[in-house]
Amino acid sequence: MTVIRFSNVPTVPVKNLNGSSPVHPALAGITGILMSAAALPVCLTRPPKLVLHPPPVSKSDIKPVPGFGHCCRKTTKKQARKGKTPEEVVKKYLQKVKSPPEEDCTICMEPLGGPSGYKGPGVGPVSRAESVGRLAQCGHQYHFQCLVAMYNNGNKDGSLQCPTCKTIYGVKTGNQPAGKMEYHVIPHSLPGHPDCKTIRIIYNIPPGIQSIRTQGSPSLPEAFPDTATSQTARKDRVLRLLLVAWDRRLIFSVGTSSTTGESDTVIWNEVHHKTEFGSNLTGHGFPDPGHLDNVLEELRAQGITEDDGLMEK
Numbered sequence: 001m002t003v004i005r006f007s008n009v010p011t012v013p014v015k016n017l018n019g020s021s022p023v024h025p026a027l028a029g030i031t032g033i034l035m036s037a038a039a040l041p042v043c044l045t046r047p048p049k050l051v052l053h054p055p056p057v058s059k060s061d062i063k064p065v066p067g068f069g070h071c072c073r074k075t076t077k078k079q080a081r082k083g084k085t086p087e088e089v090v091k092k093y094l095q096k097v098k099s100p101p102e103e104d105c106t107i108c109m110e111p112l113g114g115p116s117g118y119k120g121p122g123v124g125p126v127s128r129a130e131s132v133g134r135l136a137q138c139g140h141q142y143h144f145q146c147l148v149a150m151y152n153n154g155n156k157d158g159s160l161q162c163p164t165c166k167t168i169y170g171v172k173t174g175n176q177p178a179g180k181m182e183y184h185v186i187p188h189s190l191p192g193h194p195d196c197k198t199i200r201i202i203y204n205i206p207p208g209i210q211s212i213r214t215q216g217s218p219s220l221p222e223a224f225p226d227t228a229t230s231q232t233a234r235k236d237r238v239l240r241l242l243l244v245a246w247d248r249r250l251i252f253s254v255g256t257s258s259t260t261g262e263s264d265t266v267i268w269n270e271v272h273h274k275t276e277f278g279s280n281l282t283g284h285g286f287p288d289p290g291h292l293d294n295v296l297e298e299l300r301a302q303g304i305t306e307d308d309g310l311m312e313k
Contacts, residue, residue, distance in 0.1 A: 051278030051285075054188045054198070063185040065199055067236055072182045073246055084158065087124070090147045093160050093169040094133030097141055105132075106164055107146035116143035123148045135160075138167040159303070168303035174269060176249035179205035183239065191278065192287025199239065201273075203251065205266055234292045240309040241299045245271060250302045271298045 064071055084092075100112035108117030112132050116123075123145045134141045140162050151160060159170030182202045190198055245251050253269040256262065272294065276285030299305075 048279060048281060050276065050281050052276055054186055054200070054277045057186045057188070061187050065183055065185055065239065068183070068239070071184050072180055073243055074180045075176070075178050075246065075249060086148050086151045086156070089158055089170075090133070090144065090151055090160060093136055094144070094147075095136050096129070097132045097134050098129075100132040101141065105141075105143045105146055107142055107150060110143070112141060112143065116145035118143070118146050118149045120149060123152070135162050135167070135169065137169065138162050138165050140164045166301065172248065172250070172303040174249040174252075175254050176246075176252040176269070177205050177254065177266065179203065181243070181246045181251075188277075190286040191280065198277075199235065201239075201242070203246075205252070234296075237306070237309055238292050238295050238299075241296070241304050241306075242271075244304050244308045244311075245299060245302060248302075248304070250304070269302075271295065271302065 103112060104110060105112050105116070110117035115131070126144050130144055132141055133144050133147065142163075147160070150163065154161075155173060155175060157171070157173040159168060159172045161168050161172065180203075182204070184200060185197050186200050188198055189196055242251070250269055251271060252266050254264060255267050257265050257267055272284075272291075274284055274286060274288070274291065276282060279285050280287070
């Protein structure tokens with residue numbers, strides 16, 4: 001195909017000049033013919049390339065993250081919690097309600113003044129005085145039996161999350177499988193940060209019942225700009241809070257992949273990471289000036305706060 005370039009004419013990217021996508025290569029030629037027939041200038045270009053990984057890095061060029069006395073963190077098989085019953089856990093976060101309001105329980109959608117609409121197993125009878133409770137911090141009210149049923153259907157980790165406002169009571173943990181998190185500095189820059197090195201994080205969950213399945217790699221790289229002054233403080237804060245999230249098994253979850261449809265597999269757990277190193281074609285790369293603040297907000301939604309980062313060493 002002949003490509004004619006005109007000055008001051010916007011380019012039209014054609015993504016399949018080499019036949020590597022579902023769009024047939026002939027589409028490029030058809031596009032050129034139609035535009036030429038309409039007396040429009042033709043200016044076709046090859047689209048930008050997706051760059052997921054940095055250039056190769058030797059072991060001697062990989063450095064520890066300043067301020068961190070370690071470079072990896074492992075999680076092992078989760079141990080079953082023993083001790084408190086579901087009823088005891090729920091009661092810990094509730095205040096008694098003498099006169100329930102004239103409104104529905106948003107779990108079972110039955111009036112709070114009446115019995116719980118939950119009829120399943122695992123929940124015993126309660127007295128009328130304990131039939132409705134108010135969550136101590138947010139003030140939302142539910143049938144006690146509904147909260148116990150909700151707890152039994154969750155992770156049973158001793159924490160409770162309000163189904164209305166998502167306030168977390170206790171320490172929330174997830175169902176992330178065992179694995180290893182590595183983090184270090186590499187001597188390459190991210191787009192938009194030409195004078196900075198990069199912190200790379202690699203998550204590795206080995207094969208088993210579930211394992212990480214990505215584009216040809218069992219690990220997921222994630223990068224932050226290693227910049228100066230105020231940005232450095234936020235970068236350190238984010239990394240420390242990600243370590244807390246890893247320990248609490250909240251970086252990944254086990255569920256159904258939204259991209260492949262595969263069930264019972266490892267998926268991201270609503271804490272967004274940047275997995276494009278040298279491009280930003282999918283929105284998972286740099287530059288993105290709001291990325292660090294967005295990650296901090298997503299970690300807060302998982303119950304991980306600045307105070308948790310202070311405790312992380």
